Each structure stands twice: as structure tokens, then as C-alpha cells.
Amino acid sequence: MTTHQERRCVLYARLSVTKEESVSIARQLQSCRRYAEARGWEVMGEFIDDGVSATANRPEDRNGWATLLATTDFDAVIIWKVDRLARRVLDFLQADEALQKRGAGLVAVEDPIDMTSPQGRAFAVMLAVFGEMEAEAIRARVRAARAQLLKDGRWAGGGIPYGYQSAANPDGPGWVLVKDPVRQPWLAEVVGKALSGETVNAITTWMTAQGAPLPVGSIARRKSGATAWNRQTVDGILRNPVLAGMTPHNPGRPKSAKRADPFAVFRDEDGKPVVNHALAVISAEEFTVLQRLLDARSTPQARKRSEREPTSPFLARVVRCDHCDVFLCRGTNQKRPVLYCPSCRQTMSRSTLDPHLIDRLIAERGTEPLGGSTVAAHWAAAGTSDDSRREILLTQLQSLRVRRGVVGRYFDSDRVLLQWKPASDVDV
Structure with a gap:
């Protein structure tokens, strides 16, 4: 059994807004390293989720945390504070349960918690409760401030509507x-x-x-x-x-x-x-x-x-909206293929999503047996046929969902929630 001095650990850091210098990713990791060094623990890896909200994203939906869980040979996870992992009690408990299943414990540098005892676990849950209360208090303050600005006839900020512009308030502070x-x-x-x-x-x-x-x-x-x-x-x-x-x-x-x-x-x-x-x-x-x-x-x-643009059937009725639980529809935006949710209207570019899925399919499932051969071999034989490619993808796919996020010039892989079928469930 690993002793206290020989413990193997990994570090995890998260930040919603990069400009928060007081709790920057670098500072969190530095504090975690010092904690590990002081106890003689071996650091097996460092994992981060930068620019990811703990309120809007469950730990299991974050790339950094998911990669951490897929890592082997560690029995402790060091975080800076409990709210770096989760700001909702349920999210915290589920993340802790995932660590317990693999025999690992959670350690917070700034929050003195010991997840190995019932008292320590109770204290950790209390900290998660306070984190959730703090997040709700922040939201309430923002809502109240915006309501007061609107009541005063002032511009509350955000995107300026087309045909309008902001100007200094002639009757007091702020903008109109x-x-x-x-x-x-x-x-x-x-x-x-x-x-x-x-x-x-x-x-x-x-x-x-x-x-x-x-x-x-x-x-x-x-x-x-x-x-x-x-x-x-x-x-x-x-x-x-x-x-x-x-x-x-x-x-x-x-x-x-x-x-x-x-x-x-x-x-x-x-x-x-x-x-x-x-x-x-x-x-x-x-x-x-x-x-x-x-x-x-x-x-x-x-x-x-x-006026309609033909689109590839590769992902027809394959991808679901993570929020609305409906299939994303095929469409185009400025003649570029996209998937969009008919309910909440979120979109995902096909020009980046398709290559991302194909790369992961070949890298993560390419050697799996399929039809007397392998997934990679069948994929190569399918050539450019989108219908054939779709059938191959479906043999391996457990679920494929896209969550809402910031839509910009760069592809955000955090929005893609992909699960493959267990090998035992694949019809070979």
C-alpha cells in the first residue's frame, strides 16, 4: 500500500476568466506543487480547464478533468480550493464519487479537507454548499444591478443593437x-x-x-x-x-x-x-x-x-443538443455547412466538427474489430461515401452531444461530448 510519503498525485486547476490574476492557473498549480513537495508526494501530471465556468459546466464535461480521470497511477488529486472543482454540491459529490471508485482522494490546498474521514467529507460538502451560495449571490447582485440601470433609463451594456449607439448620459453617470x-x-x-x-x-x-x-x-x-x-x-x-x-x-x-x-x-x-x-x-x-x-x-x-444548400448526411440524426435533447439539424451559414438545434438555435460548424470526429474515431477506435477486420480498414474502404462512413460511426458510437458555448473563429472541442460503446456492445 502506498505510504503517506510515497503518495502519487495529480494537480488540477480551473479558471472561468483568464484575467483573474489573483487565482490564475499558474498560481493555482504553483500552490499545488508546493503542497505536494512539502509532503514528499510525486506529481504524475497537471491538468487544467482554462476559461471554463464551474457553474455552467459539470466536471465530467470538461476536457481537463475527463483527461485526468483517464490517467492511471495516482491516488490523490490536489486542487487549490473546492470551488475550483465545482460550484454546485451535486457536481462536487459526483466528482468525488468518480475518484473514490478508483481509490483516489481529493486534497484542497486552501481548504483543509480530509476526504478519508466522515468528518472531513462532511466539511468538504459544507464548503461546496458555500461555493454554490456564493455563485448564486453573485448572479443575484448582477441581476439587481442590471435592473436598477434599466429603471434609471441607462444602458446596461452588452451588444449594441443595429441602428443605435451608446452615448454619455446627459442626466447623470453612465451611458444611454x-x-x-x-x-x-x-x-x-x-x-x-x-x-x-x-x-x-x-x-x-x-x-x-x-x-x-x-x-x-x-x-x-x-x-x-x-x-x-x-x-x-x-x-x-x-x-x-x-x-x-x-x-x-x-x-x-x-x-x-x-x-x-x-x-x-x-x-x-x-x-x-x-x-x-x-x-x-x-x-x-x-x-x-x-x-x-x-x-x-x-x-x-x-x-x-x-435557396437551400445540399449538406452531407454523415451526421444526419446522430448528434443531439445537450440542453434540449433533440437531434441537431443540418443547414448552412454563409454557404458553410453547420448543425443547429431547432429549439435553442445553437450551432456547430461541420467544417471543424467532422474532421474532429473522424480523427477521434480512427485514433481511439481504429483498431477495434469490425466485420472480420478493423474499424480503420472499413473506414478506408468506405472512401468518400458519407452514407457508408455514417454506418461505421454508428457501430462505435454510444452517444454524441453538443453543448452550448461561445461560437467564434476557433473550434471548441469542450462543446463535443462523445462516448464510445463498450467493446462488448459492438456487433463485430
Whole structure:
């Protein structure tokens, strides 16, 4: 049995926001190393989850923690504090249970916990409870601060709606929203076209052809000298309640909910929407009509067949949304293949997801037996046939889910939750 001095350990660090210098990844790992050195423990590896929220991501869904659990030859995990591992009691208990199953214990440098005794385990759970309470208190303070800003008529921050800009508050501190003289005429034209019955796709094509200025901060893609707009951006502009002088406000909307409800707006004590007529482009009644028109043609199936882009069937009815538990649909965004959730509208680029899955299939399951040969051999024989490739993938796949996350230029593998079938369950 491994003695106290001979214990083998691994280090784990997590951080939600990289700029939090006081608890940086480097500082957490340094403290953990010193802890191990002081006790004569051998450090077998270091694992991190940088830029990952403990509130929004369970430990088992994080790449760093999952890789840690797949490592062998350790009997202790050193973390800086309990809240670096989890901010929810249930997440903490499940992570601890996963370590117990492999005979490993959890050690926190700043929180004196001993998971080997009932008293120590009880104290650790109490710390996790306090961490969860702290996270909820932070959310409550943010919601209260935003509500007060809106009550004062000030701009609460976030993405500035198209056709508007922020300006210094003439009546006190902070900022207020005002109309953007450059983009406001374009906004009025877009809204007029939508109310007259033109589709979002037609309006998008018109804005690209006319060279309409993109929202502030957008990266313009130049094609034949024209500025390229996309359907999602135009649809979002037309669904913003600021068009009727109202302020979006839905603090209770979960991340798994469908796109922001255009009628979830800031209201007075009587429950009536607070309207700033100086910002309104249309009336509240016209805004309601506009939303009905948009909802009538909000899905790709409502488009003309000539406007649809053919997509690969490789992942047809294979990938599920981790939040909505529905299959992701195939579609395109600016002529690039994507998967999207029909409920919450999250998207995932196929140009990066497909190669990621193929690489993992070959690397992690390529040598598994299949049909008298191996998975890799069958894959090579399938060539470029997406239908054949799909069948091979399904023989190995237990589940494939995509969780919501930040969509940007770079592929985020943390969003892909992949589980292979146990070898005993594969029909060879």
C-alpha cells in the first residue's frame, strides 16, 4: 500500500476568466506543487480547464478533468480550493464519487479537507454548499444591478443593437442608448421591407448587394466588392424589441432556452412595458405583427428549394443538443455547412466538427474489430461515401452531444461530448 510519503498525485486547476490574476492557473498549480513537495508526494501530471465556468459546466464535461480521470497511477488529486472543482454540491459529490471508485482522494490546498474521514467529507460538502451560495449571490447582485440601470433609463451594456449607439448620459453617470445616424436609415428600410412581407433571406441579399454597413464590431467579409450579411444577423435585428422602444430583459432565461423571447422586456411595477419613444422605429402593435411574420418563415424548410444548400448526411440524426435533447439539424451559414438545434438555435460548424470526429474515431477506435477486420480498414474502404462512413460511426458510437458555448473563429472541442460503446456492445 502506498505510504503517506510515497503518495502519487495529480494537480488540477480551473479558471472561468483568464484575467483573474489573483487565482490564475499558474498560481493555482504553483500552490499545488508546493503542497505536494512539502509532503514528499510525486506529481504524475497537471491538468487544467482554462476559461471554463464551474457553474455552467459539470466536471465530467470538461476536457481537463475527463483527461485526468483517464490517467492511471495516482491516488490523490490536489486542487487549490473546492470551488475550483465545482460550484454546485451535486457536481462536487459526483466528482468525488468518480475518484473514490478508483481509490483516489481529493486534497484542497486552501481548504483543509480530509476526504478519508466522515468528518472531513462532511466539511468538504459544507464548503461546496458555500461555493454554490456564493455563485448564486453573485448572479443575484448582477441581476439587481442590471435592473436598477434599466429603471434609471441607462444602458446596461452588452451588444449594441443595429441602428443605435451608446452615448454619455446627459442626466447623470453612465451611458444611454441613442439612434445611430449612419445605420438608422438602413434599419428603417429593413423593418419596412419585413413588414411588407419580404423574407429575411431576400432582405439579407438586398443588404449585401447594397453594401449596407455591418453592425459595429462585425468582421466584414468581402465578396466581389460587396459586404456579406447573413440571415441570422438580419433575423436578430428584426426580433430586437428596441425597434418599438422597449428594452430586452429576461434575467431568468436559461441558456438552454430557445432564442431570446422578443416580448421579454423591462416592465414597470404594473407589468406594462417601459417604452422609450425616442428610440422607437415602429409601434408595439407593428412589432407584434413583425414577429408573427418572422415566425411564419423561421425554419430552413420554409425557404424556397432553390435557396437551400445540399449538406452531407454523415451526421444526419446522430448528434443531439445537450440542453434540449433533440437531434441537431443540418443547414448552412454563409454557404458553410453547420448543425443547429431547432429549439435553442445553437450551432456547430461541420467544417471543424467532422474532421474532429473522424480523427477521434480512427485514433481511439481504429483498431477495434469490425466485420472480420478493423474499424480503420472499413473506414478506408468506405472512401468518400458519407452514407457508408455514417454506418461505421454508428457501430462505435454510444452517444454524441453538443453543448452550448461561445461560437467564434476557433473550434471548441469542450462543446463535443462523445462516448464510445463498450467493446462488448459492438456487433463485430
